[in-house]
Amino acid sequence: MALNVNGGGAVPLLPDLPTPPSGTAENPGAQPSPLKSTGGVLNYGGAAANAPLLGEASGNALQAGSGQQSGGILQGLMMFIGLQALMQALFQSAGSQQAQSAQDPSQLMAQEGGQVQRSEQDTSIRPTEENLTGRPPGDNRSAEQILEDNPVLKNLGNQKDIKQPQLKERFGDWTANNPDPKSRADAAYNMSRVLNSVKGLNDRDGGDRGDVHTNGKIEGITKSGDARHGTEAGVLKDIAEKGLSALPADGNLPQTKDTHVRKDGTNKDNFQWGMGEMGRIFSNIPILKSVLAPMFNNIGEARTLGDVFTGGLKGLAEGAMSAARGPVGWAVTAATDTVSIALEKGGKDKKDPPPFA
Structure with missing residues (x-):
């Protein structure tokens, strides 16, 4: 098959194709002549760029009205090589895309930057008995x-x-006791x-638990090995006994009446527990609820010595603000505390343990 190599394009040689318009400024009224193919010969009405292709016999030459044959041969050869390289690149690209689309999508997701994604650390998907099927493809x-x-x-x-x-019975044995x-x-x-x-659960009121989320240990175990209710250990104990249905669906630690457990699910030591209990007592007495209770409550929730001091100072500052308002402020504080205490007691469970119980 012969090609028309003219002006940077290449088209198959077809019979009886209309000649492209040759109207120029010198001959605006020129009529197009039919493009004939005879024995593989392309007659283009005298286009200078046409020349015999490499390897063509003289009978199959491209008839040109003017121009140098050697320049046409070189141009055709270069275009042929360029087209061949272009087609090869296109085929390679298409093959690569097809191979990628045929690959398991889960395997593509499992790899990122040459490292396996630690998808077990994604807590946005709740684990269930159905979707706990081991490592994903590619891991x-x-x-x-x-x-x-x-x-x-x-x-x-x-x-x-x-x-x-x-x-281990529920989720498999991850220790060396498993030989497989x-x-x-x-x-x-x-x-x-x-x-x-x-570890990803929020505190029992739905708040963030700070570094407790990432401290790398299960909180809530006592020195005797017991798991306190309302802690991570308590949730894990329930999962071991009841299955993953015991994982709180609301994403929060369970509510608890255990006064040794902070809101973030960590255990209080005896000192912090005692401070928290004092705060509970003062929280039921008008004026003291606003002046002293905040200090003791903050100390009771502290997890470090630094938290004890900052919590105590914060509580004193809150109490000082109430005291600085003078007699009118005291009266307003007493009235506000009385209403607040009444509302809190009205919504309390009658089975709540008394202070120091």
Whole structure:
């Protein structure tokens, strides 16, 4: 098949094609002549760029009215090579895209920047008995690697209320007692998802728990190995006994009447517990509710010595603001506290334990 190599384009040689308009400034009234193909010969009415293609016999030459044949041959050769390279690049690109689209999408998601995504740390998807099926496609980490990536599992204790035997029965054995490396890694992935979801819970009022989310350990275990209700350990104990239906659906730690548990689900020591109980007592007495209770309540919620001081100072500042308002301020404070105490008692469960119980 011969090509028309003229002006940077290439078209198949077809019979009886109309000649492109040749109207120019010198001959605006020129009539187009038909483009004939005879024996593979392209007659283009004298276009200078036409010349015989490489390898063509003289009978199959492109008839040109003027111009140099050698220039046409060179131009045609270069265009042929360029078109060949262009087509090869297009085919390679199409093949690459087809291969990528045929690849498992979950495998594409599992890889990012050459590293496996730690999808077990994504707490936006609630783990269920149905979707805990081990590592996703493309995640080839071992159990040991998953433990390193998830300190909460690596640091998981074996206290009596952690109930590791029940957890392993539900989610698989991630320890060296499991001789199957694949099964062990899948179990480590499953257990990490569960633990990370527990760590991701908000406090019992729906607030953020700060660094408790990422401290790498399950909070709420007493020195005797008991799991306090309303803590991460309490939730994990319930999951071991009842399954993942015990994971709070609202994303918050459960409400609790255990006065040794802070709002963020951590345990109070005896000093902090005593300060919190004093705050509870003062919170039921008008004026003291605004003047002294804030200091004791803040100390009771403190988790570090620094929090004890800052909480105490904050409480004193709040009380000083009430005292600085003078007799009228005291009267307003007393009246406000009285109404507040009445409302709080009206909404309280009668079974709530008394202070120091």
